[in-house]
Amino acid sequence: MGLMQTSRVKSPWILHFDNSSCNGCDIEVLACLTPLYDVERFGMVNMGNPKHADILLITGPVNRRTARVLKNLYNQVPDPKVVVAVGTCASTAGVFHNCYNVLGGVDKIIPVDVYVPGCSVRPEAIIDGVVMALQKLASL
Amino acid sequence: MWGDRHMLEQFILVIATLVGAPLAGGLLFGIDRKITARLQGRYGPPVIQPFYDFFKLLGKEHIAVSRLQFIWIYGYLVFMVVSLIFLVLKSDILLLVFLLGFAGVSLVLGGFSTKSPYAHFGANRELLQIMAYEPVLLLFAIGIYAQNGSFLISEIFKQDKPLLFSLWPLFLAVLYVLTIKMRKSPFDIATSHHGHQEIVKGVTTEYSGPYFALFHLAEWYEIVLLLGIISLFWANPLWVGILIALVAFLLELLVDNIAARMTARWMVRLSWSIGLLLGVINIAYIYLTKGVS
Numbered sequence: 532m533g534l535m536q537t538s539r540v541k542s543p544w545i546l547h548f549d550n551s552s553c554n555g556c557d558i559e560v561l562a563c564l565t566p567l568y569d570v571e572r573f574g575m576v577n578m579g580n581p582k583h584a585d586i587l588l589i590t591g592p593v594n595r596r597t598a599r600v601l602k603n604l605y606n607q608v609p610d611p612k613v614v615v616a617v618g619t620c621a622s623t624a625g626v627f628h629n630c631y632n633v634l635g636g637v638d639k640i641i642p643v644d645v646y647v648p649g650c651s652v653r654p655e656a657i658i659d660g661v662v663m664a665l666q667k668l669a670s671l
Numbered sequence: 672m673w674g675d676r677h678m679l680e681q682f683i684l685v686i687a688t689l690v691g692a693p694l695a696g697g698l699l700f701g702i703d704r705k706i707t708a709r710l711q712g713r714y715g716p717p718v719i720q721p722f723y724d725f726f727k728l729l730g731k732e733h734i735a736v737s738r739l740q741f742i743w744i745y746g747y748l749v750f751m752v753v754s755l756i757f758l759v760l761k762s763d764i765l766l767l768v769f770l771l772g773f774a775g776v777s778l779v780l781g782g783f784s785t786k787s788p789y790a791h792f793g794a795n796r797e798l799l800q801i802m803a804y805e806p807v808l809l810l811f812a813i814g815i816y817a818q819n820g821s822f823l824i825s826e827i828f829k830q831d832k833p834l835l836f837s838l839w840p841l842f843l844a845v846l847y848v849l850t851i852k853m854r855k856s857p858f859d860i861a862t863s864h865h866g867h868q869e870i871v872k873g874v875t876t877e878y879s880g881p882y883f884a885l886f887h888l889a890e891w892y893e894i895v896l897l898l899g900i901i902s903l904f905w906a907n908p909l910w911v912g913i914l915i916a917l918v919a920f921l922l923e924l925l926v927d928n929i930a931a932r933m934t935a936r937w938m939v940r941l942s943w944s945i946g947l948l949l950g951v952i953n954i955a956y957i958y959l960t961k962g963v964s
Contacts, residue, residue, distance in 0.1 A: 538726035541717075569713040571704070574720050580872045582734065582879035585727070609732040609879045 539585070539611070540669050542574040543661065546584035548604055550637070551627075552591025555651030556618035560588055562654045570658060581607035586664055587614045588657070592624035594632045598640050605641045611671040613644040613664040617657055622646040681760060688759045689752065696891025697721040699898075703924055710928045725887055731880035736785045743781030744882050748889040750774035755896045761825035764903075765812045768805070771896070774889070775801040782874035793873025797861035799935040803942035804848040810950030811900075814841045817957040824903065833905040835915075837957060840949040842904050846919055847946050849897050851938065855927035860935050894920075 549557050563570045564577060578584045581604045593601060605614070616637045619625035624635045637643050644667050647660035701718035708715025717723075735741070754770035757763065775797065782794025812822060818837050819826045827834060835842055851858045859865055862873040870876075875886055901919050902912030 534726055535730040538723040539730065541723040542720065542727040544724075566712040569708070569715075571708060571716050572714045574716050574723055578872075580876055582877065583872065583883060585731075607734070609734050611731070 536669050540665050543586050543665055543668070544576050544578045544584050545586045545588055545661070546578055546581050546604065546608065547588045548590070548601065550589060550591035550597040550601060550621070551594045551633070552618065552620060553651075556590035556621070559652050559654050560590065560617060560657060563657055568654045568658065570661070575661065582609065584608050585612055585668065586661060587612065588617050588661075589614065589621050589637045590617045592620045592627045592630075593634045593637060593640050594630075595634065596632075598634055601637070601640050611668060613667050613671075614641060615645045615647060615657075615660050615664050616643045617647050617660065618652045619648055619650045622648055625650060684759055685756055688755060692755060692895040693888055693891045696894045697725065699894050699920065700891065703920075706921070706924050707928060710924070721887065721891075725884050728884035728887070729881050733880035733882055736787070736877045739784040740781045740877060741882055743777045743784060744878060744885050744889075746777035747774050747781065748885050748892070750777055751889045751892045751896065755892050755899070758824065758896060758899045761823065761828060763822050764815055764824050765809075765822045767824075767900075768808045768812050771808065772801065772805050774893075775805075778874060781878075785877040787877050789871040789876040790874055792870045793861050793863070793876065796870075796935045797874050799939055800851055800854075800858070800861055803939045803946075804851045807844045807848050807942065807946040807950055810947065810954065811838075811841050811845055814838050814950065814954050814957070815903075817954050817961075827903055827906045828909075831907060833907060833911075835904040838904065838953060840953040842901075844946040844949045845901060845904075846922070847942065849901065849919060850923055850926060851942065852893065852897055853923055853927075855923055857926075857930040857933040858938050859927075859932045860938060865932070 547557070547560050561577075562568060563575075581587075585608075587605065587608060589601070591597075605612075614637070616622045620627060621637045622643075624633050627633045628635065634640070645660045645664045647656050649656050698718065698721075700721040701716075704720055705715040705718055750770050750773045754767050754774065757767040757770060779794045779797045779801070782790040782797065785791075815827065815834065815838070816822050818834060819830060854860065854862050854864060856865070860873075862875050863870050875883065878886055898913075898916035898920060901916040902909065905912035905915055
């Protein structure tokens, strides 16, 4: 692996976006940053700014209001980027699949690279998902 | 007056600074992240993490919001490098302070050249930060003049007695400036390192990819410059000064972790009341004891 690719794998900056999640998955995403899991030891930082991010962590099903925001955020993240759908809702819309306002999983709006199932997702599974995303990032 | 040999030495010194300062600065930021993580009960990233971040950012796509902002980020970097070169060539401290001011203003204009309200907020706050620290740095330069009768940094190196003895109130004020310039809590105001919910990333919000890497590069030069300025307080022998600067750096990390973020207005008020007061009393005392020459 070249210097650029090593750096890419070692420094994933994360943008966390909540579509219309119940907040269960969001709490688990934030739990990854706590001393118990401490994802910063892999260089992961929660950025909060799409223009600085490499990995989009998206929770919750897409509804009619958030679809536009999600697409906008995706376009604002500079290439190379990967998208991780965190939780059952983000993957397939889960229990909300037949709600009148829900469009479906995240992949209905933007291309998804890694699906992390679970309701709610455990922090270990999120870290696993991000590591898979990093493998994809290294090959880009 | 100056021989070729002298010129060559200075040239080598400048090249060594251009290459060495980012390495040292990046390592300092890596140590910063490691120590901060340990203070928070975490393991923390590797010490060379800032270099990974830097090279990753270089390899990313840059999204142009306004062409002007790229000129200003180059300006920020160039002014910062030039002021560092002023320091290593032992040139004029007053000009160094002005160049540092120009660097800050470039960053502010970079923020204002985009349409993002977050960048505008960040730029406004960066202006307030410049307002807070620039007068203190000016007083520092005047204090050196009052003590040595010259603004030249080379004159500081000729004195046997360290500046710290006569300028210790200004030393405290410059420590305060270091916290503002490092944009650490309680002055995590313009770039919002930790408070993303408030103004996203402040003045750096609209920079992406390689241009954000340039911002990091400028910050690495900046930290070396600031620690260099602090080490001037004990220039003879210099290693004591560098030791003092490193202790000051560790102190900043501690302050960053135990302090909450405060508002920009509070920063200006505190800086102008305590920083300026310390500086003015210091200079007045020197002139009273030595007499105005």
